[in-house]
Amino acid sequence: MDPEVLRSYVPLYKEAFILTLETGWLGIAIAFAIGIVTAFIMHFRIPVLAKIASVYVELFRNTPLLVQLFFIYFALPKIGISIPARECGAIGLGLLGGSYMAEGIRSGLDAVGTLQEESALALGMSKRQMFMYVIFPEALSISVPGIVANVIFLLKETSVFSAISLMDLMFTAKDLIGLYYDTTEALVLLVVFYIIMLLPVSLLGSIVEKKARYRTLGV
Amino acid sequence: MDVILEVKNISKSYEDITVFENLSLTVKKGEVVVIVGPSGCGKSTFLRCINALESIQDGEILLDGEAIDASSKELPRIREKIGMVFQSYDLFPHLTILQNLMLAPVKVKKTPKAEAEKEALSLLDRVGLLSKKDNFPRQLSGGQKQRVAIVRALMMHPEILLLDEITAALDPEMVREVLDVVLSLAKEGRTMVIVTHEMQFARAVADRMVFIDGGKIVEEGSAQEFFDDPKTERLRQFLNSFSYD
Incomplete structure (x- = not known):
């Protein structure tokens, strides 16, 4: 391995790194927004929308990001x-991640549990207040491990961006080779x-997971 | 005495199963009504109907003369006046004890935070749990959680408290600490409707006893008549099942 070559490549990788990270996080933000709305629709079985939501989920979960x-x-x-x-990459990642x-x-x-809902309602909360202050925060802390796994998975999926000629990390490597x-x-x-991109996410993820678990389950 | 709660001929059924039919109950201000009956007689469902956690098929429920209707937009506002404590002390697990107590007053009643906190602390002190204010619910014993659940209901200044078998899930030695709180509430003149299996406690706390069996009120009366001189054979049988003489 030639250190000189490594040194000369680093700036190119840096640029690609920033692009990958920006597009990746934008995609994840979209995924999170879509995910919350879709989960809400499915959980409360909102007529018509619930059907559309499940078609969406099955369609995007069962096709590769590359195809999308x-x-x-x-x-x-x-x-x-x-x-x-770039926007294509973020939207694609957002739809898959969602x-x-x-x-x-x-x-x-x-x-x-429904008892949590009933406790909130019995205190005079409206359905919206019940959802915002009780159900959603609890659900989120239960979902943390899954969400962290998804974030890591989605950041790795950015490697297919190169297929639509986005100058991401993968593209840069292939190009240089x-x-x-x-x-x-x-x-x-x-x-x-x-690794520089994912290790902090992974570490931060396990801290958040532990915290959320401890809060809700105490272990 | 003024009537607070009026339940008129309500009926409840699930598809083809009738839970109860034509049940009526009137509760006056400051009165403690205790409902007893065998498991599955519909007493908990009856209590849940009062704050519209269950819908009714027939009849009407009036609180201060205002109808409680499951489909009404006003339901949350009416529910503020009805405190309810459940069997399984459903505190919010993601919030500390203090946050559990302050959530509804601050968000629903728009009570200033400082004021809500002051009240929460003084009520916690009263039930002997001031030191637990920053703990999470899972760090408390069942009896402690249930006392917090009672305080959480009180924080909304309800006109009437509904207690649904609040000691049924507790270890025997924790039952006392919870029931002592309820007794002290009764002494200060709180209006309560209580469903329980604790007969000694019922006797001590009740102004009026109601016995429900098979979806009907079989007998009602003052605590003394009810326990010492039951009129119906069914109630006699039921009370006998609690004694080991």
């Missing part, structure tokens, strides 16, 4: 909707940057 991205990036422009690559988040949060909502054949250096940096 191809659809958004290559097929939508054919019907006049063209979205820039279906996973929805299931995770819904199981949390389902796990909060194609240009200079310094395969080892390019791949080592790829691994290092993914």
Whole structure:
């Protein structure tokens, strides 16, 4: 391995790292928003919307992100909707992640007993107050492990962004290998940057998980 | 005495099972009514109907002359006046004891935080749990949790308290600490409707006893008549099942 080569590659990786992280987190934010709304619809079995929600979840959970991205990036422009690559990546990730988040949060909502709802209602809370102050916070702390796993999974899924020519980490590595054949250096940096991106999430995740678990379950 | 609660000929059924039919009950201000009866007689369901956690098929329920209707937009406002404590002390697990007590007054009644906190602390002190204010519910024993649940209901300044078998899930030695709180509430003139299996306690706390069996009020009367001189054979049988003489 040539340290000189490594050094010369680092700025390129840095740029790709920032792009990957920004697009990734934007996608995760979208996923979280979609997940909460979808979980809410499924938990309360809102007529019509609940059917649409479950079709959405099954559709996006059971197709690869790559296929979804191809659809958004290559097929939508054919019907006049063209979205820039970065936004495509974030939207694709958001839609895929939303279906996973929805299931995770819904199981949390389902796990909060009806007695909790009744206790809140008996205190004179409206349904909205009951949901905001009692059911949702409890459900969220039950769902934390699933949400953390999803976040890590989604950040890794960003590696398929390269397929729609987004200059992410994966794209940069493939590009450099194609240009200079310094395969080892390019791949080592790829691994290092993914770890820099994911390790803090993983560590932070387990702290949050422990805290949430301790609060609700005491173990 | 003024009438607070009027339950008129209510009926409750699930599809083809009738829980009770034509039940009526009037509760006056300051009165403690204790409802007893065999398991499955509909007494808990009856209590749950009063604050519309269960819907009724027939009849009407009036609190201060205002109808309690499960479909009414006004329901939360009416429920504020009805405190309820459940068998399984459902405190909110993600909040500390103090937060559990302050949540509803602050969010629903818009009580200033400082005021709600002051009241919460003084009530906690009264039930001997001031030192637990920053603990989470799971760190408390069953009896302690149930005392907090009573305080949580009191924080809303209800006009009437409904207690649904609040000691049924407790270890025997914890029953006392909870019932002592209820007795002290009765002494200060709180209006309560209590469903319980603790006959000694019922006798001590009740102004009026009601015996429900098979979805009907079989007998009612003052605590003394009720226990010492039951009129119906069914009540006699029921009371006998508690004695080992």
